[in-house]
Every structure is written in C-alpha cells, then in structure tokens.
Amino acid sequence: MKTIGVFDSGFGGLTVLRELLMLIPDTRYVYLGDTARLPYGSKSRETIARYAISSAKFLVDQGADLLVIACNTATALAIDDIRATLSIPVIGVVEPGTQAALTAAKATPQGIEEAHVVVLATAATTQSRAYSRSLSAAGLPSTEKACPLLVPLVEEGWLEQPAQKAVALEVLRIYLLEALEQAPNANVLLLGCTHYPLLKPLIETTLKTLHHPMQIIDSAAATAQAVAAALPWPIAPAEGTQPEHLFYATDSIEKFQRLGSSFLNQPLSQVRLVDLGG
Secondary structure, three states: OOEEEEEEOOOOHHHHHHHHHHHOOOOEEEEEEOHHHOOHHHOOHHHHHHHHHHHHHHHHHOOOOEEEEOOHHHHHHHHHHHHHHOOOOEEOOHHHHHHHHHHHHHHOOOOHHHOOEEEEEOHHHHHHOHHHHHHHHOOOOEEEEEOOOHHHHHHOOOOOOHHHHHHHHHHHHHHHHHHHHHOOOOOEEEEOOOOHHHHHHHHHHHHHHOOOOOEEEEHHHHHHHHHHHHOOOOOOOOOOOOOOEEEEEOOOHHHHHHHHHHHHOOOOOOOEEOOOOO
C-alpha cells in the first residue's frame, strides 16, 4: 500500500488530510505537525526552509511515496528547497488554490476578464506574496488581506457558543469590509490558510449580511483534488479494513489530540511525539 505524507507546522493541515481521506481513502497516511517550532511565519526564510526540509525528510523516512505540504508558509517559502531535496513528488497548497480560483473566475457571470480574487491569509503568507504572484501568473488580479485574529479564534474554538461566535462574526465582518474597500468588485474569495475551512460557514453568513456574494475557494479541498489528479498510482476504492494512519507531533501530544480532532472531524486516538531538533 502506498503512503502519503502530510506536513504542517501545526494543526491546520489536518483539514487537507480530512479532504484527502474522502478522495483517496485506501491509502496509508502519515501526518506530522511541527508544533514545537511554530509559528513558522515569525522565522526567517532560511530557518523555515530548514524546518520544512527536516520535517519532509522525517516523512520520507516513515515511508512517504508522495508529500503534501499542507502549510501555506512552508509552501510559499520552502517548496523549491523541499523539491530539490526529495526524490518523491511534492505538492503544496498555493498552486491548487490558484487553479481552483481560476476555474471559479471563469464560471462567474463576469468571466475571467473582470474577475478579482480576495485572498484571506495569515500575515506571514500575505507578506510572502506567494498567492498574488501565483494568481498574477494565472491572469487574475488579487487583493491579499492579512487576518491575524482568525487562527487564534479557530484554535480557541470560538465558533459555536453564541457569545464567542458573535465575536468571530464581527472579526470576519471587519476583515471582509477592509478587503472589499480595496477590491469592491471582488467576486472570488480564496481561503489562503488551512485553518480557515472551519470558518467557511461563518464567512458565508458574513458575506450574506454584507450583500456581497463571492465564490469561496477552500484551498484544503483544492489541494486534495490536486493530489488526486496528480497521484502517480491508481486510486483504489475504500475496503472494509481502514489502512493505518499515523500522527506525529513535535510538542504537546494532548493538545494535538484535542485540537486536531476538530480539524480532522474525527478523534485522534494515538499521536506519537517526535523530536526533530531546533
């Protein structure tokens, strides 16, 4: 049985794994959350590349036949270094998100000629300008909006309880209003962080209250679809016995199990601790 390795600096990449499990079920997965060294966004490009390469090599050592970089920062700043180091296929999250946005833009009433993409992402991802460069190469103008409060809201679970949900909705409203001030004709919204799929229902609600419909692109789902399309072996249907899936974290197994279950939408029964150094 083939193995797909999935890597993120933390928990968000589990939304990519969740989509992969639905699209490519009869496959062994190994997931690594480099939680001891997050956030990557505050580090230099050289340090991010070093961390990402060591994580990628660990997954290859665990038998990965294909690597998914389910981390926007690592994709933006280190994918070329990782591809130069590994001999297996490597897929990141930026290009699949761009291609999904391009498909959505072509399907809008205005067409690609009048399309404009708003990218919601972390400060580190927006500073890298990885999405704006990728979208520009695809012929799509874009506006990137840094949303530093969204990841903490997701990780603290402020999405369900009425009072907490109201805070999350207000934060989203402010961010979207600020983005739309810069791009009033935007018609495609790209979620450029793997935490953000958990916010998608609230984003849809906020867009309705703003009377500004947009096609929402979930980069986690787009990445899983890109992996399925590029898979160098045939996709087998799910059988009765589920393959073994392994989870590793570089810090706090208990926190990884607690938070990771909400991202993966299923319990994480066993997480192993691994030390990848500094």
